[in-house]
Amino acid sequence: METFKFCLEKTTKWGRLGWLETPHGKVRTPVFMPVGTHGAVKVINPKDLEWLGAEMVLSNVYHLYLRPGIDLIVELGGIHRFMGWNKTILTDSGGYQIFSLSKFVKIKDEGVEFRSYIDGSLHFLTPEDVIHMQKAIGVDIAMSLDYCVPYPSNKETVEKAVSVTLNWAKRGKKVWENQGGLFCIVQGGVFLDLRKRCAEELLQIGFDGYAIGGLSVGEEKEKTWEVVEFTCDLLPEDKPRYLMGMGTPQDIIEGVKRGVDIFDCVLPTRFARTGYLFTRCGKMAIKHAKYARDPNPIDSTCECYTCRNFSRAYLRHLFLSRELLAYYLNTIHNLHFYFTLIRKIRQALEMEDMKELESYFINMEEEEREGF
Amino acid sequence: METFKFCLEKTTKWGRLGWLETPHGKVRTPVFMPVGTHGAVKVINPKDLEWLGAEMVLSNVYHLYLRPGIDLIVELGGIHRFMGWNKTILTDSGGYQIFSLSKFVKIKDEGVEFRSYIDGSLHFLTPEDVIHMQKAIGVDIAMSLDYCVPYPSNKETVEKAVSVTLNWAKRGKKVWENQGGLFCIVQGGVFLDLRKRCAEELLQIGFDGYAIGGLSVGEEKEKTWEVVEFTCDLLPEDKPRYLMGMGTPQDIIEGVKRGVDIFDCVLPTRFARTGYLFTRCGKMAIKHAKYARDPNPIDSTCECYTCRNFSRAYLRHLFLSRELLAYYLNTIHNLHFYFTLIRKIRQALEMEDMKELESYFINMEEEEREGF
Numbered sequence: 001m002e003t004f005k006f007c008l009e010k011t012t013k014w015g016r017l018g019w020l021e022t023p024h025g026k027v028r029t030p031v032f033m034p035v036g037t038h039g040a041v042k043v044i045n046p047k048d049l050e051w052l053g054a055e056m057v058l059s060n061v062y063h064l065y066l067r068p069g070i071d072l073i074v075e076l077g078g079i080h081r082f083m084g085w086n087k088t089i090l091t092d093s094g095g096y097q098i099f100s101l102s103k104f105v106k107i108k109d110e111g112v113e114f115r116s117y118i119d120g121s122l123h124f125l126t127p128e129d130v131i132h133m134q135k136a137i138g139v140d141i142a143m144s145l146d147y148c149v150p151y152p153s154n155k156e157t158v159e160k161a162v163s164v165t166l167n168w169a170k171r172g173k174k175v176w177e178n179q180g181g182l183f184c185i186v187q188g189g190v191f192l193d194l195r196k197r198c199a200e201e202l203l204q205i206g207f208d209g210y211a212i213g214g215l216s217v218g219e220e221k222e223k224t225w226e227v228v229e230f231t232c233d234l235l236p237e238d239k240p241r242y243l244m245g246m247g248t249p250q251d252i253i254e255g256v257k258r259g260v261d262i263f264d265c266v267l268p269t270r271f272a273r274t275g276y277l278f279t280r281c282g283k284m285a286i287k288h289a290k291y292a293r294d295p296n297p298i299d300s301t302c303e304c305y306t307c308r309n310f311s312r313a314y315l316r317h318l319f320l321s322r323e324l325l326a327y328y329l330n331t332i333h334n335l336h337f338y339f340t341l342i343r344k345i346r347q348a349l350e351m352e353d354m355k356e357l358e359s360y361f362i363n364m365e366e367e368e369r370e371g372f
Numbered sequence: 373m374e375t376f377k378f379c380l381e382k383t384t385k386w387g388r389l390g391w392l393e394t395p396h397g398k399v400r401t402p403v404f405m406p407v408g409t410h411g412a413v414k415v416i417n418p419k420d421l422e423w424l425g426a427e428m429v430l431s432n433v434y435h436l437y438l439r440p441g442i443d444l445i446v447e448l449g450g451i452h453r454f455m456g457w458n459k460t461i462l463t464d465s466g467g468y469q470i471f472s473l474s475k476f477v478k479i480k481d482e483g484v485e486f487r488s489y490i491d492g493s494l495h496f497l498t499p500e501d502v503i504h505m506q507k508a509i510g511v512d513i514a515m516s517l518d519y520c521v522p523y524p525s526n527k528e529t530v531e532k533a534v535s536v537t538l539n540w541a542k543r544g545k546k547v548w549e550n551q552g553g554l555f556c557i558v559q560g561g562v563f564l565d566l567r568k569r570c571a572e573e574l575l576q577i578g579f580d581g582y583a584i585g586g587l588s589v590g591e592e593k594e595k596t597w598e599v600v601e602f603t604c605d606l607l608p609e610d611k612p613r614y615l616m617g618m619g620t621p622q623d624i625i626e627g628v629k630r631g632v633d634i635f636d637c638v639l640p641t642r643f644a645r646t647g648y649l650f651t652r653c654g655k656m657a658i659k660h661a662k663y664a665r666d667p668n669p670i671d672s673t674c675e676c677y678t679c680r681n682f683s684r685a686y687l688r689h690l691f692l693s694r695e696l697l698a699y700y701l702n703t704i705h706n707l708h709f710y711f712t713l714i715r716k717i718r719q720a721l722e723m724e725d726m727k728e729l730e731s732y733f734i735n736m737e738e739e740e741r742e743g744f
Binding site for chain 1: 695
């Protein structure tokens with residue numbers, strides 16, 4: 001029985017429409033995944049998440065390995081049951097996190113040695129371990145372990161990272177069994193020839209989907225999109241493409257245009273907790289004094305629970321009073337904004353008419369575009 | 373038109389059954405009010421609160437006065453609209469908070485001078501101001517300004533506090549108009565004769581309900597109940613009685629037995645945020661290592677959202693990871709526990725059979741009773 005399928009319904013000059021089929025249901029693409037790194041989307045319970053329209057969430061097997069531990073999740077019936085989330089779950093392998101969060105990391109022949117960012121304890125993981133763990137907790141889509149280098153890095157370093165990533169992808173694939181899908185990650189920094197080598201060799205191994213990693217780490221935005229476009233063009237039409245960790249609303253639109261199907265980003269949840277709200281007119285800092293007596297909702301055209309019931313003045317009051325309800329109401333709004341954006345993108349692709357989508361961001365002033 | 377009514381349905385040897393009618397609906401008594409000091413019940417949105425069965429919440433006009441300010445709430449359509457809560461709201465006058473939170477407080481002839489605990493700014497409030505503010509924001513039940521002294525205080529100090537409280541109650545009553553109900557607060561510390569004097573003089577003035585304040589501030593529990601019982605016996609049958617700020621589950625049962633109708637307490641919400649969960653078998657510290665691999669819900673007989681969907685192991689993981697979702701799920705459970713307790717108490721009073729209620733706390737070990 002096939003447990004992972006991608007069906008490309010339509011390719012337009014504005015992007016691709018399709019769907020994923022995973023052991024936990026069908027997911028339309030383009031899709032946005034809220035981030036639940038530690039086995040929970042920040043602040044929001046699964047019931048609200050489903051009600052908001054989330055179809056798929058991202059977690060991280062590296063974080064779950066460190067806490068609460070893979071054995072525990074297996075013992076408790078797998079990641080879906082553990083989190084109380086019965087729809088699709090994709091886990092990142094943690095390649096990015098191992099290299100960015102640990103103060104000590106050492107690449108060895110067999111795998112990677114690192115110290116836990118939680119307690120400094122020493123750990124060693126092989127690419128096979130990372131696949132076994134994702135299988136064990138029952139994720140719908142697993143990611144190969146990849147080697148991320150910081151930006152900027154010289155070509156030799158990036159080339160080495162590509163070689164390691166390819167080797168790890170190959171080894172991971174060998175131990176993968178057909179439960180859900182296995183995605184690999186194209187690395188190569190801003191070097192197009194390395195991206196090409198990486199993509200081509202990954203294609204040779206063959207995966208259920210292809211992610212583009214190592215972007216938006218400090219390079220010029222123009223360069224980012226050059227790499228995304230270049231890489232997407234190397235990838236097969238009939239496999240889903242996942243642009244990792246990039247997801248301002250504008251990023252999503254730009255990514256879709258270049259043929260990306262899957263997105264994740266901490267922005268809607270992180271911004272919510274720091275008091276920034278997404279609106280069609282740009283980013284709103286709710287603590288701003290100009291909202292102190294403002295009886296309007298965040299966005300009068302928004303139909304989320306927060307906008308239907310609360311004023312900017314109230315949300316500002318909650319945020320300044322550090323009431324935890326502020327983070328909840330802000331997150332509800334921001335995630336609703338993202339899922340609405342995704343629905344609008346899908347509609348636009350269906351109609352092959354981007355006018356409505358292009359007019360989606362109205363009156364956005366330059367300074368408010370920051371973060372968009 | 374009468375906008376406040378109390379109807380005593382039944383008096384049993386176990387307590388009283390009745391209902392309040394306020395501008396925002398009928399409320400059965402005994403009732404428990406979750407605390408929304410700053411205009412929001414911690415972590416929980418109004419939709420979930422209503423779904424849990426809350427009929428009435430407590431806020432605090434002193435806190436709202438300091439932040440975001442009374443004018444603002446009036447401008448935004450009143451406290452119900454501001455908070456998005458369309459059921460009954462009772463506000464405490466803040467007497468207790470003025471004296472416990474401010475580093476500088478001075479009783480003057482006209483009122484009380486104090487510094488804000490937020491920014492140290494100097495404020496002066498009269499008992500009339502406190503009533504006007506509660507009227508202005510449209511609360512359903514307002515409280516007279518009272519003067520709370522710390523425990524222990526000598527009799528002379530407590531006697532002075534009673535005199536001030538009586539004077540303030542009288543002055544507040546004069547400016548009250550018949551919108552919702554006005555309650556006064558019986559003070560007098562642990563001195564029964566002062567409680568008697570205070571209650572009798574307040575009765576002479578005449579209020580819609582009578583609160584018992586200044587208890588559970590350090591005195592022996594036995595003394596607390598002696599004062600509650602003594603004071604309740606002085607109060608008229610046909611007016612509601614509110615025991616302020618006391619509300620372990622055991623307190624509520626004991627209070628009901630002595631004729632109390634209304635309770636509030638921060639415990640269910642505060643405990644939730646510090647990782648303590650109410651169960652029929654006592655208080656559970658979710659961080660305890662013994663729950664690390666526990667697949668059971670907090671309480672297998674509980675029907676709350678948290679217990680129906682999540683294991684102790686998951687809740688422990690969230691709490692240790694400081695995921696804000698932990699506070700949400702814990703609060704849902706604790707408030708559900710309280711509202712279930714209240715429903716059970718009402719059933720017991722209806723049936724005049726306390727057996728079921730008494731067996732409600734099962735197998736509770738001594739050390740786990742702490743906080744109950």
